[in-house]
Amino acid sequence: MTDTTSNTPVADRARAAELSAVGRFLKATELDTRMLGMVGALLVIWIGIHLLSGGLFLTPRNLWNLSVQTSSVAIMATGMVLVIVMRNIDLSVGSVEGVIGMIMGVAQAEFLIRVIGFQLGNPWLWIIALAAGVALGLLIGAFQGFVIAYMEVPAFIVTLGGLLVWRGMAWLITSGRTVAPLDATFQLMGGGPRGAIGASASWIVGVVACAAVAFALLNGRSQRKRFSFPLRPVWAETFLGVVACAAILGAVWIANSYPWPVGIVRQYAQQNGITIPEGGLFIAHGIAIPVLMAVAVGIVMTFITRRTRFGRYVFAIGGNPEAAELAGINTRWVTMKVFMIMGVLAAISAAISSARLNASTNALGTLDELLVIAAAVIGGTSLAGGSGTVLGAMLGALLMQSLQSGMVLLGIDSPLQSIVVGAVLVVAVWLDTVYRKRV
Amino acid sequence: MEKTTPTGTPLIDMRNISIAFGGIRAVDDASIDLFPGEVVALLGHNGAGKSTLIKILSGAYKRDAGQIFVNGEEASIANPRDAKKYGIETIYQTLALADNVDAAANLFLGRELKTGWGTLDDVAMEAEARKVMGRLNPRFQRFKEPVVKLSGGQRQSVAIARAILFNARILIMDEPTAALGPQETAQVGELVRQLKADGIGIFLISHDIHDVFELADRVCVMKNGQVVGTARTGDVTQDEVLGMIILGKCPPGAIPGPGALKIAA
Numbered sequence: 183m184t185d186t187t188s189n190t191p192v193a194d195r196a197r198a199a200e201l202s203a204v205g206r207f208l209k210a211t212e213l214d215t216r217m218l219g220m221v222g223a224l225l226v227i228w229i230g231i232h233l234l235s236g237g238l239f240l241t242p243r244n245l246w247n248l249s250v251q252t253s254s255v256a257i258m259a260t261g262m263v264l265v266i267v268m269r270n271i272d273l274s275v276g277s278v279e280g281v282i283g284m285i286m287g288v289a290q291a292e293f294l295i296r297v298i299g300f301q302l303g304n305p306w307l308w309i310i311a312l313a314a315g316v317a318l319g320l321l322i323g324a325f326q327g328f329v330i331a332y333m334e335v336p337a338f339i340v341t342l343g344g345l346l347v348w349r350g351m352a353w354l355i356t357s358g359r360t361v362a363p364l365d366a367t368f369q370l371m372g373g374g375p376r377g378a379i380g381a382s383a384s385w386i387v388g389v390v391a392c393a394a395v396a397f398a399l400l401n402g403r404s405q406r407k408r409f410s411f412p413l414r415p416v417w418a419e420t421f422l423g424v425v426a427c428a429a430i431l432g433a434v435w436i437a438n439s440y441p442w443p444v445g446i447v448r449q450y451a452q453q454n455g456i457t458i459p460e461g462g463l464f465i466a467h468g469i470a471i472p473v474l475m476a477v478a479v480g481i482v483m484t485f486i487t488r489r490t491r492f493g494r495y496v497f498a499i500g501g502n503p504e505a506a507e508l509a510g511i512n513t514r515w516v517t518m519k520v521f522m523i524m525g526v527l528a529a530i531s532a533a534i535s536s537a538r539l540n541a542s543t544n545a546l547g548t549l550d551e552l553l554v555i556a557a558a559v560i561g562g563t564s565l566a567g568g569s570g571t572v573l574g575a576m577l578g579a580l581l582m583q584s585l586q587s588g589m590v591l592l593g594i595d596s597p598l599q600s601i602v603v604g605a606v607l608v609v610a611v612w613l614d615t616v617y618r619k620r621v
Numbered sequence: 622m623e624k625t626t627p628t629g630t631p632l633i634d635m636r637n638i639s640i641a642f643g644g645i646r647a648v649d650d651a652s653i654d655l656f657p658g659e660v661v662a663l664l665g666h667n668g669a670g671k672s673t674l675i676k677i678l679s680g681a682y683k684r685d686a687g688q689i690f691v692n693g694e695e696a697s698i699a700n701p702r703d704a705k706k707y708g709i710e711t712i713y714q715t716l717a718l719a720d721n722v723d724a725a726a727n728l729f730l731g732r733e734l735k736t737g738w739g740t741l742d743d744v745a746m747e748a749e750a751r752k753v754m755g756r757l758n759p760r761f762q763r764f765k766e767p768v769v770k771l772s773g774g775q776r777q778s779v780a781i782a783r784a785i786l787f788n789a790r791i792l793i794m795d796e797p798t799a800a801l802g803p804q805e806t807a808q809v810g811e812l813v814r815q816l817k818a819d820g821i822g823i824f825l826i827s828h829d830i831h832d833v834f835e836l837a838d839r840v841c842v843m844k845n846g847q848v849v850g851t852a853r854t855g856d857v858t859q860d861e862v863l864g865m866i867i868l869g870k871c872p873p874g875a876i877p878g879p880g881a882l883k884i885a886a
Contacts, residue, residue: 329808378649409748494733498719499719502719508711508717509730
């Protein structure tokens with residue numbers, strides 16, 4: 183295996199020799215320093231809050247809840263990356279989430295049961311409700327995208343209108359009445375003890391994910407070898423693989439260290455005829471279903487941005503709209519598709535948020551548009567267009583949520599919470615601007 | 622003089638092209654043709670209508686009037702995709718590169734190579750990019766960086782590489798050497814000769830006649846949106862061409878166009 187590193191052109195190696203140890207490490211691993219900075223900031227916030235709260239933050243229970251709370255915003259943030267990369271903005275996502283949550287709630291709790299005559303607990307209830315929600319998200323996105331792309335109304339205006347229109351619609355559907363409870367299966371999307379996949383399944387997911395990481399690294403390597411391109415040194419590849427697998431398995435371990443509450447264990451034991459041993463019965467939550475959904479969305483969206491023509495076009499249009507047009511890209515259709523994706527993601531988030539509440543309220547998702555945009559921007563998406571990553575936006579969502587739940591744990595009043603979140607947003611973007619100038 | 626006149630069907634024949642932007646006739650009844658293996662230089666001041674005329678051919682603008690024939694058959698060119706279908710490739714003055722993506726992504730923008738799964742085949746695209754860039758600019762190594770980080774000359778070679786990558790039959794070069802140093806300019810000249818030998822027709826747009834006089838077979842001068850005249854480079858002097866550019870005066874060696882200065886007989 184020693185010959186693999188010698189594929190590096192001589193010039194590259196000479197340049198590498200001039201770098202410091204850290205520089206060499208970053209070059210060999212091809213890690214993004216911005217992303218490392220974000221992970222660093224996240225760790226600082228976590229450890230800081232952990233110490234300030236007297237050890238309440240970095241517990242399996244809190245981290246598990248944090249992961250569930252982050253899912254909804256993280257899912258929408260992945261779509262917002264595409265929207266912002268194309269130099270657009272979507273202010274309507276919170277309201278779209280609200281109206282779709284309402285439709286899904288009414289569909290499963292009232293319409294399908296009273297009008298169509300489904301029995302409670304019919305598995306089709308949640309499937310139809312979810313499908314209707316996703317379809318509606320697609321339609322709303324297509325409509326807004328059409329007005330933006332083909333009628334040439336600025337996205338800011340169209341979605342500002344959408345912010346008001348869809349929120350109003352959400353109210354109109356039930357005249358402001360809250361719809362509850364939701365279908366039992368639908369509720370699983372909101373997390374909770376039953377809305378998690380349990381210990382063994384979580385380990386399986388973790389191991390499969392590690393295998394996927396290893397496969398991706400090996401595949402990338404063999405592809406580059408096929409065309410004899412420069413390769414990363416073997417130690418760097420191994421390092422990346424080990425770190426990624428450790429992170430995945432660590433997350434699974436944490437999720438599996440959070441037991442069901444005693445009351446639910448008792449209920450479960452009764453239902454299944456299990457006698458609870460003396461020390462209590464430890465049943466792990468495992469990974470929450472909304473978190474799995476968010477991870478799946480993250481993977482799909484990363485795939486779309488990096489491996490498909492459509493994703494390439496989104497970035498090219500964001501970098502230089504005129505050049506993209508001259509290259510023969512149908513920029514309008516791409517714009518419309520981006521908003522359609524955003525609509526679908528808002529629908530998925532609506533399912534998670536309303537399932538978590540176990541109710542559809544017309545206030546669902548209020549102000550989420552700002553959290554989503556902030557997450558994308560903190561995650562390194564440039565408002566000037568052309569750059570941003572899905573992973574960064576999801577980390578941004580996690581960072582915002584960490585701050586918020588952390589402040590709740592610390593007992594900080596909600597006005598002060600807003601002040602801190604607002605200040606962090608501005609400082610984060612300022613730091614990013616400084617960073618971009620230096621690189 | 623007769624023996625060098627190209628015969629047969631022109632590769633490109635643009636007839637009576639007009640386009641107006643808000644009352645300004647940017648191109649006014651312009652006709653121009655191009656034969657295989659020929660280099661036609663399009664000269665004129667800034668704002669003479671050269672770039673606009675050529676952007677009609679490359680599909681960036683839609684003409685108000687006139688016809689375009691490719692290989693003798695009328696072509697309908699409504700957008701850049703149509704033009705590319707006819708084998709018309711353009712190197713724009715602004716280069717028209719997506720600054721935030723790398724060289725290979727720019728080379729294949731709009732025509733990406735795909736794997737059997739329908740995903741982008743970045744490795745194959747990079748391999749092709751390395752091949753074509755090796756021909757144009759052998760020292761180029763920065764394939765992983767967004768083109769915004771490249772030097773002017775490197776960016777220019779990316780733009781040129783993109784145009785020749787897809788076996789163009791007609792190449793439009795709008796101020797191709799504007800950002801280049803003397804050595805790179807010479808390289809572009811060499812490339813033009815090479816492409817010409819392959820039978821590709823080239824429109825060369827410039828406002829500097831020295832730049833193009835030795836490369837071009839014919840010059841076509843535009844002024845105020847109209848064609849002043851067309852001439853074989855052997856039949857006119859550089860001074861005469863300058864007179865065409867500045868005064869619109871058509872010398873005896875040139876075929877006058879609608880824009881030629883009318884001298885009272």
